[in-house]
Amino acid sequence: xxxxxxxxxxxxxxxxxxxxxxxxxxxxxxxxxxxxxxxxxxxxxxxxxxxxxxxxxxxxxxxxxxxxxxxxxxxxxxxxxxxxxxxxxxxxxxxxxxxxxxxxxxxxxxxxxxxxxxxxxxxxxxxxxxxxxxxxxxxxxxxxxxxxxxxxxxxxxxxxxxxxxxxxxxxxxxxxxxxxxxxxxxxxxxxxxxxxxxxxxxxxxxxxxxxxxxxxxxxxxxxxxxxxxxxxxxxxxxxxxxxxxxxxxxxxxxxxxxx
Amino acid sequence: xxxxxxxxxxxxxxxxxxxxxxxxxxxxxxxxxxxxxxxxxxxxxxxxxxxxxxxxxxxxxxxxxxxxxxxxxxxxxxxxxxxxxxxxxxxxxxxxxxxxxxxxxxxxxxxxxxxxxxxxxxxxxxxxxxx
Numbered sequence: 590x591x592x593x594x595x596x597x598x599x600x601x602x603x604x605x606x607x608x609x610x611x612x613x614x615x616x617x618x619x620x621x622x623x624x625x626x627x628x629x630x631x632x633x634x635x636x637x638x639x640x641x642x643x644x645x646x647x648x649x650x651x652x653x654x655x656x657x658x659x660x661x662x663x664x665x666x667x668x669x670x671x672x673x674x675x676x677x678x679x680x681x682x683x684x685x686x687x688x689x690x691x692x693x694x695x696x697x698x699x700x701x702x703x704x705x706x707x708x709x710x711x712x713x714x715x716x717x718x719x720x721x722x723x724x725x726x727x728x729x730x731x732x733x734x735x736x737x738x739x740x741x742x743x744x745x746x747x748x749x750x751x752x753x754x755x756x757x758x759x760x761x762x763x764x765x766x767x768x769x770x771x772x773x774x775x776x777x778x779x780x781x782x783x784x785x786x787x788x789x790x791x792x793x794x795x796x797x798x799x800x801x802x803x804x805x806x807x808x809x810x811x812x813x814x815x816x817x818x819x820x821x822x823x824x825x826x827x828x829x830x831x832x833x834x835x836x837x838x839x840x841x842x843x844x845x846x847x848x
Numbered sequence: 849x850x851x852x853x854x855x856x857x858x859x860x861x862x863x864x865x866x867x868x869x870x871x872x873x874x875x876x877x878x879x880x881x882x883x884x885x886x887x888x889x890x891x892x893x894x895x896x897x898x899x900x901x902x903x904x905x906x907x908x909x910x911x912x913x914x915x916x917x918x919x920x921x922x923x924x925x926x927x928x929x930x931x932x933x934x935x936x937x938x939x940x941x942x943x944x945x946x947x948x949x950x951x952x953x954x955x956x957x958x959x960x961x962x963x964x965x966x967x968x969x970x971x972x973x974x975x976x977x978x979x
Binding site: 592593594595597598600601611613614623624626628636637638660661662663678680681 | 868870871873874877887889890899900936937938939961963965966967969971972973974975
């Protein structure tokens with residue numbers, strides 16, 4: 590039988606998302622002791638030393654919220670029918686965030702560098718080998734050359750994926766956006782002037798019949814309002830926006846998005 | 849901002865991957881040692897590290913990881929050794945407001961609750977792991 594520590598090591602090594610819930614205080618339940626644990630991975634209980642199906646069920650339900658928020662938290666659980674009052678610490682082991690940079694132009698270079706400093710798993714993609722290559726992106730985890738929309742279609746996109754559309758023109762951004770707009774990505778940002786973005790969204794409404802709340806997901810124009818001038822500054826404003834979305838901050842986005 | 853260097857750590861994802869707290873825990877348990885894992889479970893005010901930050905204490909008083917350098921770490925270590933001895937977890941309240949160790953670079957000024965939990969091999973294998 591494998592151990593809890595082994596299961597936790599696997600979570601880290603496989604880059605999985607999990608929650609380790611630990612009971613740290615018990616009131617009015619003699620069958621349960623502080624230190625009892627429950628490991629949840631992929632929405633399932635992988636290991637537990639709690640031994641009370643009702644409590645495990647309550648912990649499993651509660652864990653989803655914290656995993657989604659990527660925030661560890663101490664929670665009081667009032668169990669019905671003599672189950673007592675529990676203090677449970679939900680430790681979130683989030684999947685490492687993945688940043689997909691679509692378009693390997695002049696903003697992508699500082700963007701990839703900075704994203705590596707911030708511990709993202711970074712994928713950069715372009716259809717031009719002269720741009721999407723190792724010399725230009727020595728820090729990237731993956732450099733992919735090919736049709737950008739097609740690659741996005743084949744890519745695994747999860748709630749810990751952040752996507753930045755900064756191709757060389759709307760002709761390319763639009764088909765890429767169409768591929769990912771219904772995905773689970775936590776963040777989709779697209780570069781471009783307000784006028785072009787407006788036209789793009791109008792086509793999405795008219796031709797694709799894409800719902801308003803779906804279009805509203807897209808952060809466009811991309812980035813935080815910090816009056817950028819250089820490519821590196823634009824990269825910084827994009828990553829600032831991504832951190833804001835990830836952590837739940839309040840800084841002003843150029844697109845007017847709150848959080 | 850003084851103390852950042854001592855209070856924050858673990859910036860390299862590769863290093864984190866290979867040397868996560870749980871890698872260290874497993875390594876010690878495999879050797880048959882009892883450990884205490886101290887976790888910040890709640891915090892108020894200015895604390896050196898975030899909720900969820902962990903520190904491992906061995907039976908010999910060796911410390912791996914940090915919950916904030918000078919800020920209350922000595923208290924936690926002392927309690928952790930008791931936790932290892934008794935194999936009973938406890939929650940310790942660390943009040944950083946009173947700490948008058950101005951020579952320490954890690955001057956903070958919040959309150960945090962640290963859960964200190966004993967881990968040993970037999971206990972680690974108790975949970976019915978489902979594949």
